[in-house]
Amino acid sequence: MGEAAAFFVDHLENGQHTNGFGVKSEDRDTSVQIGDRSYVIGGSHEGNPLFLGVQIHDKTTNKWSSPTVLGTGPKPCKGYSAIVLKQGRILVIKKGSASDDSIWFLEVDSLFVREQRKLLGKEVVAWSKGVRGNAEKPIVISGPSGVGKGTLITMLMKEFPSMFGFSVSHTTRSPRCMEKNGVHYHFTDKTVMEKEINDGKFLEFASVHGNLYGTSIESVEVVTDSGKRCILDIDVQGARSVKSSSLDAVFIFVCPPSMKELEDRLRARGTETEEQIQKRLRNAEAEIKAGKSSGIFEHILYNDNLEECYKNLKNLLGINDDAPVNGVEVEGINLPKEHTVTKMEDKIMIQETGEATKNDMIVLDLSSINGGAPGRTRGIVLDTVKSS
Numbered sequence: 001m002g003e004a005a006a007f008f009v010d011h012l013e014n015g016q017h018t019n020g021f022g023v024k025s026e027d028r029d030t031s032v033q034i035g036d037r038s039y040v041i042g043g044s045h046e047g048n049p050l051f052l053g054v055q056i057h058d059k060t061t062n063k064w065s066s067p068t069v070l071g072t073g074p075k076p077c078k079g080y081s082a083i084v085l086k087q088g089r090i091l092v093i094k095k096g097s098a099s100d101d102s103i104w105f106l107e108v109d110s111l112f113v114r115e116q117r118k119l120l121g122k123e124v125v126a127w128s129k130g131v132r133g134n135a136e137k138p139i140v141i142s143g144p145s146g147v148g149k150g151t152l153i154t155m156l157m158k159e160f161p162s163m164f165g166f167s168v169s170h171t172t173r174s175p176r177c178m179e180k181n182g183v184h185y186h187f188t189d190k191t192v193m194e195k196e197i198n199d200g201k202f203l204e205f206a207s208v209h210g211n212l213y214g215t216s217i218e219s220v221e222v223v224t225d226s227g228k229r230c231i232l233d234i235d236v237q238g239a240r241s242v243k244s245s246s247l248d249a250v251f252i253f254v255c256p257p258s259m260k261e262l263e264d265r266l267r268a269r270g271t272e273t274e275e276q277i278q279k280r281l282r283n284a285e286a287e288i289k290a291g292k293s294s295g296i297f298e299h300i301l302y303n304d305n306l307e308e309c310y311k312n313l314k315n316l317l318g319i320n321d322d323a324p325v326n327g328v329e330v331e332g333i334n335l336p337k338e339h340t341v342t343k344m345e346d347k348i349m350i351q352e353t354g355e356a357t358k359n360d361m362i363v364l365d366l367s368s369i370n371g372g373a374p375g376r377t378r379g380i381v382l383d384t385v386k387s388s
């Protein structure tokens with residue numbers, strides 16, 4: 001192990017600090033300096049008591065700003081420790097919280113944040129929660145309407161309910177008779193969805209067969225938080241957007257055996273009018289061409305015989321009949337209320353302070369973390385080192 005790196009945790013002086021918004025920072029706020037900027041983490045976001053606030057002070061202009069905060073962040077608590085990591089990220093540890101809610105990353109200059117800053121034309125930061133274990137990469141499944149994506153995903157989720165979770169998309173199309181709001185889709189209004197897109201709430205969105213569809217960042221986070229591997233059923237345009245985003249995913253395209261069979265399946269499903277079926281079939285040709293040639297998809301599956309296609313899907317996801325499919329349960333470790341944090345290469349040492357301290361140290365190993373905003377930061381390893 002190398003030499004101890006600089007100790008970055010920097011609490012503001014006991015409530016003496018007033019920022020440009022006339023809000024007095026409390027001593028539970030934490031400030032982290034990166035270059036000419038201080039990121040102040042604390043209080044609440046835009047008066048919402050459920051959402052931790054972030055403010056930026058620029059030394060060169062002596063100005064305060066409130067960035068647009070993407071992702072679902074931590075709820076405010078009694079105090080935080082913060083430490084600067086590589087790649088434009090700040091590790092934020094909530095004091096005295098259960099380990100499944102204590103480790104957060106505030107991305108201030110990651111690839112995702114830079115992309116979103118450019119896209120939205122404003123200052124952006126993004127939260128990503130640290131989750132233990134190694135839930136694998138999200139899966140993007142695309143293919144023309146009626147090819148059987150939904151059928152394959154349903155089979156996978158039914159056979160492995162604790163392993164896979166579905167990212168529930170938003171759509172402006174009307175619900176079909178068996179579809180439930182919040183389960184199959186979040187059915188929404190065009191103006192509401194457009195506003196949320198402009199607010200940076202969506203990982204991707206596209207106009208598909210005349211309606212707006214999109215994956216919210218929150219939909220992906222909800223699945224990852226439950227420790228499951230997230231499946232996105234989205235069209236080729238959406239897959240292209242996800243491919244160029246920083247969400248590291250596996251991309252699968254499902255092809256029909258023929259256009260005739262695709263048409264038969266769409267008709268047999270009986271959920272679309274004749275006009276809609278014709279529109280979906282016209283779009284299918286371009287989608288299949290793009291699916292096969294765009295370089296987006298690492299895997300192409302042919303859904304002729306359903307059972308065979310399902311078997312091929314499981315194979316490419318590394319699920320074979322004798323491999324265990326559920327992750328190992330990891331024991332929870334609660335982080336002490338009062339602690340100091342030091343950084344040594346990829347290891348963060350959390351040492352309890354105060355009178356009742358047992359001198360045990362908690363080590364947070366960041367060497368195998370992956371993912372990040374949008375979504376969660378996976379692969380967190382926490383261990384207790386007992387004092388001798």
Ligand SMILES: Nc1ncnc2c1ncn2[C@@H]1O[C@H](COP(=O)(O)OP(=O)(O)OP(=O)(O)O)[C@@H](O)[C@H]1O
Nearest residue numbers: 144145146147148149150151265269303304305306
């Ligand atoms: N291999 C198959 N052979 C025959 N029928 C199939 C096969 N796979 C799926 N189907 C049927 O085809 C119809 C369309 O399937 P599904 O709804 O899963 O398509 P989809 O790709 O999810 O469509 P959309 O993109 O419109 O949501 C369903 O009625 C389903 O039962």
Ligand SMILES: Nc1nc2c(ncn2[C@@H]2O[C@H](COP(=O)(O)O)[C@@H](O)[C@H]2O)c(=O)[nH]1
Nearest residue numbers: 145169205206208213214215233234235238
């Ligand atoms: N780009 C996105 N495409 C999506 C999303 N959710 C679904 N879809 C695709 O839309 C079509 C039609 O779906 P349907 O339910 O109306 O039959 C299909 O190809 C889906 O894959 C999304 O969030 N983003």
